Amino acid sequence: xxxxxxxxxxxxxxxxxxxxxxxxxxxxxxxxxxxxxxxxxxxxxxxxxxxxxxxxxxxxxxxxxxxxxxxxxxxxxxxxxxxxxxxxxxxxxxxxxxxxxxxxxxxxxxxxxxxxxxxxxxxxxxxxxxxxxxxxxxxxxxxxxxxxxxxxxxxxxxxxxxxxxxxxxxxxxxxxxxxxxxxxxxxxxxxxxxxxxxxxxxxxxxxxxxxxxxxxxxxxxxxxxxxxxxxxxxxxxxxxxxxxxxxxxxxxxxxxxxxxxxxxxxxxxxxxxxxxxxxxxxxxxxxxxxxxxxxxxxxxxxxxxxxxxxxxxxxxxxxxxxxxxxxxxxxxxxxxxxxxxxxxxxxxxxxxxx
Amino acid sequence: xxxxxxxxxxxxxxxxxxxxxxxxxxxxxxxxxxxxxxxxxxxxxxxxxxxxxxxxxxxxxxxxxxxxxxxxxxxxxxxxxxxxxxxxxxxxxxxxxxxxxxxxxxxxxxxxxxxxxxxxxxxxxxxxxxxxxxxxxxxxxxxxxxxxxxxxxxxxxxxxxxxxxxxxxxxxxxxxxxxxxxxxxxxxxxxxxxxxxxxxxxxxxxxxxxxxxxxxxxxxxxxxxxxxxxxxxxxxxxxxxxxxxxxxxxxxxxxxxxxxxxxxxxxxxxxxxxxxxxxxxxxxxxxxxxxxxxxxxxxxxxxxxxxxxxxxxxxxxxxxxxxxxxxxxxxxxxxxxxxxxxxxxxxxxxxxxxxxxxxxxxxxxxxxxxxxxxxxxxxxxxxxxxx
Numbered sequence: 198x199x200x201x202x203x204x205x206x207x208x209x210x211x212x213x214x215x216x217x218x219x220x221x222x223x224x225x226x227x228x229x230x231x232x233x234x235x236x237x238x239x240x241x242x243x244x245x246x247x248x249x250x251x252x253x254x255x256x257x258x259x260x261x262x263x264x265x266x267x268x269x270x271x272x273x274x275x276x277x278x279x280x281x282x283x284x285x286x287x288x289x290x291x292x293x294x295x296x297x298x299x300x301x302x303x304x305x306x307x308x309x310x311x312x313x314x315x316x317x318x319x320x321x322x323x324x325x326x327x328x329x330x331x332x333x334x335x336x337x338x339x340x341x342x343x344x345x346x347x348x349x350x351x352x353x354x355x356x357x358x359x360x361x362x363x364x365x366x367x368x369x370x371x372x373x374x375x376x377x378x379x380x381x382x383x384x385x386x387x388x389x390x391x392x393x394x395x396x397x398x399x400x401x402x403x404x405x406x407x408x409x410x411x412x413x414x415x416x417x418x419x420x421x422x423x424x425x426x427x428x429x430x431x432x433x434x435x436x437x438x439x440x441x442x443x444x445x446x447x448x449x450x451x452x453x454x455x456x457x458x459x460x461x462x463x464x465x466x467x468x469x470x471x472x473x474x475x476x477x478x479x480x481x482x483x484x485x486x487x488x489x490x491x492x493x494x495x496x497x498x499x500x501x502x503x504x505x506x507x508x509x510x511x512x513x514x515x516x517x518x519x520x521x522x523x524x525x526x527x528x529x530x531x532x533x534x535x536x537x538x539x540x541x542x543x544x545x546x547x548x549x550x551x
Numbered sequence: 552x553x554x555x556x557x558x559x560x561x562x563x564x565x566x567x568x569x570x571x572x573x574x575x576x577x578x579x580x581x582x583x584x585x586x587x588x589x590x591x592x593x594x595x596x597x598x599x600x601x602x603x604x605x606x607x608x609x610x611x612x613x614x615x616x617x618x619x620x621x622x623x624x625x626x627x628x629x630x631x632x633x634x635x636x637x638x639x640x641x642x643x644x645x646x647x648x649x650x651x652x653x654x655x656x657x658x659x660x661x662x663x664x665x666x667x668x669x670x671x672x673x674x675x676x677x678x679x680x681x682x683x684x685x686x687x688x689x690x691x692x693x694x695x696x697x698x699x700x701x702x703x704x705x706x707x708x709x710x711x712x713x714x715x716x717x718x719x720x721x722x723x724x725x726x727x728x729x730x731x732x733x734x735x736x737x738x739x740x741x742x743x744x745x746x747x748x749x750x751x752x753x754x755x756x757x758x759x760x761x762x763x764x765x766x767x768x769x770x771x772x773x774x775x776x777x778x779x780x781x782x783x784x785x786x787x788x789x790x791x792x793x794x795x796x797x798x799x800x801x802x803x804x805x806x807x808x809x810x811x812x813x814x815x816x817x818x819x820x821x822x823x824x825x826x827x828x829x830x831x832x833x834x835x836x837x838x839x840x841x842x843x844x845x846x847x848x849x850x851x852x853x854x855x856x857x858x859x860x861x862x863x864x865x866x867x868x869x870x871x872x873x874x875x876x877x878x879x880x881x882x883x884x885x886x887x888x889x890x891x892x893x894x895x896x897x898x899x900x901x902x903x904x905x906x907x908x909x910x911x912x913x914x915x916x917x918x919x920x921x922x923x924x925x926x927x928x929x930x931x932x933x934x935x936x937x938x
Binding site for chain 2: 225263265267268308309311312313314
């Protein structure tokens with residue numbers, strides 16, 4: 198079987214490719230160049246991603262599989278980067294990796310795979326997909342390594358996409374993946390996991406957004422829930438709900454960002470208890486099964502990548518929207534992040550928090 | 552079956568050249584600058600290669616300087632001439648938009664150092680217009696550099712006419728003949744140029760060997776300072792095996808040229824006719840008549856060249872498109888862009904460049920495979936319409 202492997206230059210996708218090649222598949226490695234990496238002409242300042250592409254190539258050559266780098270700069274800019282900037286400017290806190298997966302990687306790679314007569318697209322995500330023989334539907338599960346699970350970023354995959362997706366490292370833990378890579382002498386075996394958003398390697402999102410938008414006039418006031426002005430800030434896009442550090446206001450009790458009001462250029466702050474929220478609504482909701490549940494569902498819901506999933510009841514409210522009620526209040530429900538619904542380790546669906 | 556149709560990128564080494572190189576590696580280890588027997592043996596072999604390379608381009612051996620390849624020869628010619636002419640006060644350089652990056656980037660580097668540069672635009676034929684050059688050249692012009700034939704579309708430039716225009720204004724003329732040497736007759740006198748670059752691996756010689764021909768009397772600043780090899784024009788211990796391989800390859804290419812050139816032109820035309828007939832919405836880029844015999848550049852409407860190249864490679868057919876950037880992704884061809892073709896043409900064009908091992912059977916196989924691959928790619932709208 199011919200399988201396209203999306204090779205990022207990290208250890209996980211390297212091992213994904215190696216596993217499939219060793220299983221005797223006809224593996225084709227594809228890497229995506231996502232932004233301009235010509236030397237001296239970096240679109241986004243210094244970045245290690247050119248090295249990542251070279252690493253992917255080295256691994257592919259070691260595995261003796263063909264490898265191609267495809268230029269997706271324009272698509273990346275138009276889908277992922279633009280959305281990232283727009284969301285911050287709108288007072289939300291986006292997850293570009295999730296958008297990149299759904300809007301770019303799977304959408305385009307499945308197309309490529311078909312063009313190259315490949316049946317599946319494999320990635321190095323820690324997640325599992327399998328077919329339910331009784332329903333014929335595909336089930337998306339958490340990766341076996343709970344500390345590395347990435348199913349949260351994959352909630353928007355459709356049945357059509359899942360039916361052609363493969364996550365070869367989803368049943369391994371990270372140590373096993375590294376051992377496997379070391380045993381085969383793969384150049385990426387001991388490469389550190391990527392931590393930051395790839396196109397903001399220095400982690401300074403605010404500066405990136407300011408550079409991208411040019412004159413971003415969003416400086417304004419810091420207010421409390423009663424509307425009293427407590428101080429000034431340099432731009433709404435520099436804050437995220439739940440943030441405590443860097444507010445520049447000294448108050449008697451620990452103070453957190455509660456809400457961002459970009460139209461009024463206001464950052465609303467208050468004590469931790471005000472961050473607690475029991476309900477939320479979500480848009481662009483995807484139900485993995487392919488159809489929305491008719492009755493409210495008991496699930497555990499995760500509102501951030503590193504959030505301990507909490508018991509909740511989710512109701513489809515139509516039009517790819519859902520309402521969710523937690524059993525107990527949750528801290529910092531953040532607009533722009535994803536809420537993902539689980540039944541045990543099975544992903545039921547998810548959407549973007551309003 | 553694997554079919555190699557990328558001979559403008561590089562060619563396999565001619566077996567006779569490889570054999571001569573192997574002998575040189577084993578027996579001719581001497582440093583050609585050494586006074587003793589070993590040095591003289593190496594020097595004698597280099598003399599032979601220099602004669603063979605000179606014969607290939609209608610030159611005198613003494614005017615051939617060996618380099619590490621075409622890129623070095625281009626850098627040497629342009630930087631060397633610019634430096635030598637700087638004292639004379641001329642500060643203007645002219646080239647064209649379809650040159651190889653070795654020339655274009657050298658021009659950019661000199662522009663950053665204060666040289667005035669003009670990059671001549673082209674029309675869709677891909678031919679540099681003598682009138683445009685006439686308009687651009689001034690008394691300030693030090694050097695004009697126009698390639699003999701383009702690597703992507705194969706178009707042969709009217710070098711003799713262009714060189715005459717440069718000379719009428721007292722400017723030197725350089726041509727990058729990397730894509731013509733060994734393919735068609737290259738005669739430095741007939742072309743009337745002052746500087747000419749060639750590269751061994753484009754005519755079945757080894758990589759890492761090339762040459763710059765410098766007309767007697769043309770002043771050129773040395774490119775590499777050091778041990779004064781190559782008559783003090785290009786220092787560095789000679790790459791004896793590479794030079795010897797280049798010499799044998801030059802001899803062989805010249806001997807085969809009339810017959811091979813006709814054979815490749817017929818094969819190329821067979822391929823082109825077959826594609827135009829069997830794959831709808833295809834078009835040939837560049838002037839069809841004044842081309843090197845082995846090259847065909849074809850636009851496939853609604854196809855991204857990048858995807859077609861990969862799909863063909865997975866079918867065992869090696870072709871190319873545009874130029875690869877540092878990461879290895881394919882960029883829209885600067886050559887097709889410079890020819891003022893509609894933007895999409897620069898993104899949906901594939902270069903087929905034929906060579907010694909290609910047969911009618913291979914060409915027919917390509918013609919048989921292409922319609923299926925192309926129609927599949929076209930059916931996937933997202934792949935075809937991206938960008």
